[in-house]
């Protein structure tokens with residue numbers, strides 16, 4: 400039986416990923432900041448919301464299609480930008496992109512995915528690129544490349560002025576830079592040997608991740624899978640020796656978002672907003688949308704669960720911004736709850752990363768298929784004809 404067929408829900412994919420990946424790589428995906436309270440709350444908060452079904456209605460086949468910033472999507476579940484996807488499976492960002500396209504949705508390429516953005520230039524359909532709050536020179540250069548490669552939307556992540564305290568990574572000795580250079584390979588040797596399937600896959604893919612000598616010059620940001628999502632522990636220049644995009648040495652402000660707006664003609668989304676006040680500032684800086692996100696609980700421990708702040712952000716956004724959400728979405732029912740609360744779409748991070756690690760592109764496709772069928776079933780059982788009919792009257796909120 401193909402591995403993807405053994406995935407029936409996110410928890411299955413997580414189990415398979417845990418078995419497949421060296422511990423340090425699995426923990427990098429699975430972990431959050433400090434006591435992982437915010438990470439856990441993201442999921443728990445969805446469970447506190449119940450549905451308010453209507454019965455004896457014929458809804459036919461529920462409709463999942465909608466638009467996000469004018470782009471039609473068949474499934475309002477996007478793949479969140481994630482760093483180092485190449486480390487989970489050699490099919491990496493390209494596999495995720497292709498699986499997303501087949502499901503009729505969008506995959507957002509992280510600036511630190513480990514794949515040069517030009518790799519996706521020939522892929523059909525809408526393409527979104529995520530940028531960390533980088534120094535202006537770096538941002539300008541990346542925006543130029545993204546526009547040149549046909550990316551339509553830019554997602555600027557603003558919740559990482561410094562790296563969250565991810566203690567699993569600290570314990571595994573990979574905090575701030577999970578890199579597979581010669582030294583790490585020796586240090587992580589026992590874990591790598593204990594996962595021959597993963598090692599073989601990496602070997603067959605040319606083991607590009609292992610070969611770059613530290614400090615060797617790299618001209619294309621995003622090619623070196625040598626940094627985690629977020630800034631290194633100390634601010635460095637525009638690109639690190641690994642070629643990864645790193646962060647601002649000086650504080651990043653709403654003026655920088657306005658500056659990005661003045662130079663980016665496509666859609667602009669601000670990711671990491673957790674209050675109505677910041678949604679207003681994002682609109683004033685010229686953003687088209689915000690992503691309500693706490694980075695999957697990997698940054699500020701104690702940040703609220705995203706679904707809990709969604710109503711405040713939706714109210715502040717009004718008609719000026721579209722609002723997306725990520726964090727803790729694990730079931731199609733969670734997607735329905737977020738859409739009913741006013742999100743235009745959701746993004747998922749770990750669910751697709753687990754599936755990618757377990758079964759590559761086919762795993763991601765399977766995961767999106769599961770979200771789709773869970774959403775359809777939930778809508779049928781709710782008595783709701785489609786996602787565009789959802790509002791808070793379908794929910795019983797705590």
Ligand SMILES: Cc1cc2nc3c(=O)[nH]c(=O)nc-3n(C[C@H](O)[C@H](O)[C@H](O)COP(=O)(O)O)c2cc1C
Pocket residue numbers: 427428429441479480481482509510511512529556627628629670692693694695696697725726727728746747748749750752
């Ligand atoms: C392994 C991993 C890497 C990530 N890398 C990035 C990144 O490069 N850029 C970014 O904006 N967010 C990054 N994120 C955060 C995701 O985009 C998203 O906000 C988060 O995963 C959503 O929560 P979920 O994992 O519960 O779905 C990363 C998350 C994970 C789990």
